[in-house]
Amino acid sequence: MRLEERITDLKEDIIKSTQEIIRIKSVKAEPDGDMPFGKGVNDCLNYALSLCESFGFKTKNVDNYAGYGEIGEGSEMIGILVHLDVVPEGDNWTYPPYEAKIHDDKIYGRGTIDDKGPAISAIYAMKAIKDSGIPLNKRIRIIFGTDEESGWEGINYYLEREEVPTMAFTPDADFPAIHGEKGILMFDLVKKINRECRVTKIKGGNRPNMVPDYAEAHVKDLDLNLVYEYGKNNNIKIDAGKEGDTTIVKFYGVSAHGSLPESGDNAISKLMVFLDTLDMNDEVGQFINFYKDKIGMEYYGQSIGCGFEDKESGKLIFNVGVIDFSDDEIKVSVNVRYPVTYEKDAIYDGMKSVTNTYDIDIVETDYMAPIYMPKDHALIERLMKVYREETGDNREPITIGGGTYARSMENAVAFGPLFPGQVELAHQKDEYIGIDHLMKMTVIYTKALAELLK
Known part of the structure; x- marks a missing residue:
């Protein structure tokens, strides 16, 4: 089965999972027992790990500071770096920020674009790869951070205790591939x-x-x-x-x-x-x-x-x-x-x-500190190859002012989820992700993983 067809078959599940994770209010709170960032963030981490488990991924909760889901075998590891915490919702939303209502084929809610929607997209991209029969001669690990918006304590806790990917991308910025961050x-x-x-x-x-x-x-x-x-x-x-x-x-x-x-x-x-x-x-x-x-x-x-x-x-x-x-x-x-x-x-x-x-x-x-990677770096070139094939857009890699988990390790870059010309709604009221957008980026992430497995 072609990868696009598999993603299409999974469409209703992708939408449902996105809605479910948006409904968990995961704004950082005071520590609560063994939950370092509060109950909401902890519930969101457990949801993501449970979803990965249901797909047959190997999972681990890293002391409620982080977690991961993994498929494949081998010494090399492809990382996908996402975060499950969100900024406070603010006021004056048209639709409630934690109900994930669908209007005009858009899912509204805090975290739809930053970064829960992309996290769900990446999980389903891994599922599509797993289901496709593509040889998994490398491991693919999605790493769930829990404190990206206010200090990175979660990802730093992970990096001090767990294996670091050989290469990685984070779906927490813009397309195409980002080769520098201020x-x-x-x-x-x-x-x-x-x-x-x-x-x-x-x-x-x-x-x-x-x-x-x-x-x-x-x-x-x-x-x-x-x-x-x-x-x-x-x-x-x-x-x-x-x-x-x-x-x-x-x-x-x-x-x-x-x-x-x-x-x-x-x-x-x-x-x-x-x-x-x-x-x-x-x-x-x-x-x-x-x-x-x-x-x-x-x-x-x-x-x-x-x-x-x-x-x-x-x-x-x-x-x-x-x-x-x-x-x-x-x-x-x-x-x-x-x-x-x-x-x-x-x-x-x-x-x-x-x-x-x-x-x-x-x-x-x-x-x-800023990060900068040459445009001809192998990781940039391979991600750009997939992006150009899937969109027909031949623009060059870009630099951004945003700060992503790509800074947390070597050989990592940001890649999506916003396409050129789309309105940036992260941290704003009425944040949403279009369903067509969600599906398109899931295809791109699936094909990017297939390319990086080669």
């Missing part, structure tokens, strides 16, 4: 506040790698009419209300992945630009002015001293994801994706040339 910095901009100020609280965002869709500020002696007039004049959705002499101002935006801030609308930045119009001269007002002048609505870090770019991977990306001010400290959490030919010290040095003037500290919270 470096990632996460840090806090921290300003100590020593005096009582007119703004008493600012809060917004969920995580540094998400464009925030909500932010609020508590401001003393602020006329509500001024707030609404600003919103009307600038075509911005704002809510406001009074609590005694304090006005609570609420700004709304559009969530998006932190590597693509231009796809969203940053509620924190819009709020800070508004607050700067109040001309406050106290310590918080000075920080707000710094934010407006040196960050503002920019995506590329040019005003804060790190607007770098290279021909290999393009411009640096600068995303403010979280702000938290109460009591005596303002903390702004930032996610930066920097070009593959730069070192991280150049990024920090550029920013410090600006922030030192304002007595603002930069505190690093996470770092991933």
Whole structure:
């Protein structure tokens, strides 16, 4: 039986499994007994392992930090690196984020594209290979990470204890094959506040790698009419209300992945630009002015001293994801994706040339070095061969700002699931995967595995 025909036969099962795994809310939570990332993530891992077991794969749960399903024999191992955790769902979904409802041949839900839908696709690609009778002279192992969105503790736990694949791809980015990923910095901009100020609280965002869709500020002696007039004049959705002499101002935006801030609308930045119009001269007002002048609505870090770019991977990306001010400290959490030919010290040095003037500290919270693989690398060439044959698209391999599990080991790259021109909905409300898209990428992953088995 041809591989495409086998995938077609499995269509209803692929859809059903995708819906079932989406219905498990697997946002990282506090440890719960032997579940390091909470019950939801643990339930999702057990679901994936059970599905693999039902297909006759060899499986292992790695202490609830990770797991894998495996087929085949031999010393060489082809890895498929997926993750089962998802970012928080946010607000204002058209369809419930954990019901996996189908509308217009699209499955809606958190994780449909990032990364549960691709994980199910890869499991069924392995099943199709297993059922096809193709000689399995290498092993194929799908590795389930559980903490990709907030620290990689799960995949790192796996790598410290289990066998590392000979080669691998991760379906957690874009097609065609990705031969470079920008470096990632996460840090806090921290300003100590020593005096009582007119703004008493600012809060917004969920995580540094998400464009925030909500932010609020508590401001003393602020006329509500001024707030609404600003919103009307600038075509911005704002809510406001009074609590005694304090006005609570609420700004709304559009969530998006932190590597693509231009796809969203940053509620924190819009709020800070508004607050700067109040001309406050106290310590918080000075920080707000710094934010407006040196960050503002920019995506590329040019005003804060790190607007770098290279021909290999393009411009640096600068995303403010979280702000938290109460009591005596303002903390702004930032996610930066920097070009593959730069070192991280150049990024920090550029920013410090600006922030030192304002007595603002930069505190690093996470770092991933960039990765880069030549376009003529054997793994890239073989994945590109399958992609071109299946799509008729002869474009070249690409580089991205996103950070995938390809960084976690040697000889690994990202490959799909988004096709060129498709809207990036990871980390956004109304995330979905089209059923035709799900089936097409399953065919590509099946044929990619067949190619890598040769």
